[in-house]
Amino acid sequence: MSPFEIGLASFGAMVALIYLGFWVPFALMLASYVGVWAIKGSPVLAGKLLALAASETISSYFFGVVPLFVLMDYVVSVSGLGRDAFDVANHLFRRLSGGLGIGTVGANAIFAAITGISIASAAVFTRIAVPEMIRHGYSRRFSVGVVAGSSVLGMLIPPSLLLILYGLLTEQSIGDLFIAGVIPGLLLAALFGLGIWLVARIRPRMLGEAHDAGDIAPLTRRELARKGLPIAMLIGLVLGGIYGGFFTPIEAGAVGCAGAIVIGLARRSLSWRDFREVLNDTGLVTASICFLIIAAQMYSRMLALSGVPAGFGGFVAGAEIGYWGVILAYVALVIVMGTVLDSSSIMLILVPLMLPVLVPMQVDLVWFGIVTVIAVEIGLLTPPFGISVFVIKSALDDPAITLGDIFAGAAPFAFTMLVLLVLVLAFPVLATALV
Amino acid sequence: MTVHANDGCDEIAMPGWFVALRRGADAITAALNLAGTLLIVLVMLVVNADVLGRGLLGAPVSGVPEIVSMSVVAIVFLQVAQAFRRGRLTRSEAVLGKLGLHAPRLRHLVECLFALAAAALVWTILAASWPLFLKSWSRGTYEGTVGDFTAPIWPVKLIILIGCAALLVQLLIGAGAALLRLWAQRGRA
Amino acid sequence: ETLNVTLVAGHPPVFRWVKHASQTFIPAVNAALEGSGYDIRWSEQYGGSLARVGDELEAVEEGLAEIGLVSSLFDPAKLAPQNVTYFTPFVNSDARFVGDMMDRLQMSDPTMKAAWEANGLEYLGGAIGIDDYLLMTNFPVASIADLQGKKIGAPGPAVNWLEGTGAVGVWGNLTTYYNEIKTGVYDGVIVFASAALPGKLHEVAPYITRVGFGAQYAGGIAANKDWFDGLDPVVQKALKEAAALDREAYHEDLDASVVKFLGLMESQGATISAVDQAFRKEWAEGMDNVARTWAERLDADGIDGTGVLKTYMDEMREAGATPVRDWDRE
């Protein structure tokens, strides 16, 4: 077999193993080990590739702040700030059909202004929103689907670790990228909300036995302030600090973390016991996600050696298909790779490959960054490898809801993202208006 | 936090030696997890000290990017065994769940094989990481830059080995548990 | 006979040295091998697809790639002697000159050679010279006193250059400078022209001061030694000659770009000023002798750092350079 065929075969084997129930990181590792062995003809080299990827992949300032973003989100969650955001959003949308679903989207959009990663939002709202929605008669599938879908807002609305990574790869201003993400992020939230509302009006059965959130008492002005103010302060700290030049977007995770702890202590809603538990959970989520990223990196290095991504990318870059041909083929490639690779690996593989093609075409790289991030984020929701779905599964602790349920629930949201992607492609001004 | 039921120890009585073995391994895994947790707090404090020092005192903390990038590797490998033990490593349970209903013995067999395959992979990483540790130890390689901040790399490489070893032990115990269950049900299915 | 060769670089091909590896080095090897009975099937792995910046050395050492663009700048512990230029600022501002000389030293100086061999590498050549580092700030710099309390981003070893100026040296990297200056995390950066223009840094830090920190050596092309030793001498020769061609083409391209880029930045509103010898002298004298600290650290590790420092400075003076400070003679 040629390396190219080995790359494709390893892909099939890996997917089969994941469906059979082999742990996802180990399925990726096994596929990479066997793949490199077959390509390079040496098990020793294959072992070395695994060992080097294990020690190198996450060893960076960029990945170093992942646990801090996760910790911040958990602190926000246990100290009641996440709950408050959820309450405020529900208060705002309580009169609408599908209000709780729309409220979850709204809370995620608020929360996205603090967090830089989607996995954090997914973990937090799995605990806050899912039980509440199920209690109100929404189907399990829809409840987890909303959380999975709206968690992607965390990476589109600034701050965003993915936009930082794109900025590093393309030497674009991270500040510009952040600002470019605002309209598409809010638009996606609006599309999600609109979709839920329409379904609730036209085909309410699709959401389950949902009854309106009429039993949720509206908040008084005072309650609204009490619940809204702390979260507004935290958003102010994170975004104000970044744009005021006090710290970098990468450092924002640590500062936001400290800020969330201080707010939690000041509100006396963060006990020592909570904190210890939250730290422990942060570690477990960080370890399982980073272990997954390490395994994904092993897999992507094996694929790189097989020449599969370069083959596809080279085809896209080299085919005489014109401007739109290149852009659309690129977007399709990102979405296809998103089914099996993690977000950062896809960007690391494809963006440098495309840059030399795009620059002579005068493509606006800020707009292209937003397009890339939306396309990459669709992959968070698509089987067999969808990190947001995995995180929800591991935060859910409910064997009655299977991975398949969550993927199915998330599918309409992945489709909505596709709609947003088409809009941003057709109207670049959506991304560039504010820059 | 509830303990995920991936050990399944309760359904059948495990032999005393196995329970003791597992308890010992769990204690070590939990201790490593605690160390990783403390490291997360340390990273948070260091980055905040750097931001405050730079912004208010004009005195940033040297070597923060190096400290952070080395720490995150340590954190992950200190905690990955616990993450596995708590059932946090992602897997799809659809097929296994069906198998458990219709052919429980086959499920135990598959579980055992999966755990052994994963153990073999972790062993491969462990074996291939060993020379990397030795090199960093004997050559005294460091992160950072002379004159500003330097920190030796070997502690991180050592933690990778320790973390892999702990994960390996947990995987083998998992395989053992599946095997014992398979054995206990030998008359039934 | 067809050889499979993987060429690895941590940086993506938008970086000039990676571009030349792909467009000068590889074609030169292929051309040299024509009619020799050998040809090479290249697998080009750039931009972190196989190894990230700073991890290229290990990828080649372990044999995952046969050849790599190994950046000594990002492997300061393993290729310690190669970093001599970064610890001896104010010596020479001609990148081509520094590159040529460092390539020569990699072949002749026993300590330099030993560093490659200790990592299982064979140095092929193809020095990556970096053009004269500049100070780019969002405030004008007329005297060193202007730097008092300002936060200046600088890459790893260059943080040391700011000791004694009153400025706060902040460890940073090229890819985030623009944003950090724009928001005010930094008031300026130490950077080179060939990266400053593509990074649009002059938009946020329009005061460009040619302090004369000097050109630097950031690494070169190296091969896995076991693999290289097993090659036919014809192939070995082709690789080394292609690396030399690569160095020439790269530096020619670099020199042309620097002149062009400085001009472009000026025409786009940047103010470029050079400093006089007194300014340079005051800056250099105010620094700790970081070269000596560095050499002593190497000596302690059993590497002849003092010897490398002396060789480098001697060769520089012999070739006509006039160092602002004789780092080795204090």
Ligand code: NA
């Ligand atoms: Na965000």
Ligand code: NA
């Ligand atoms: Na996916």
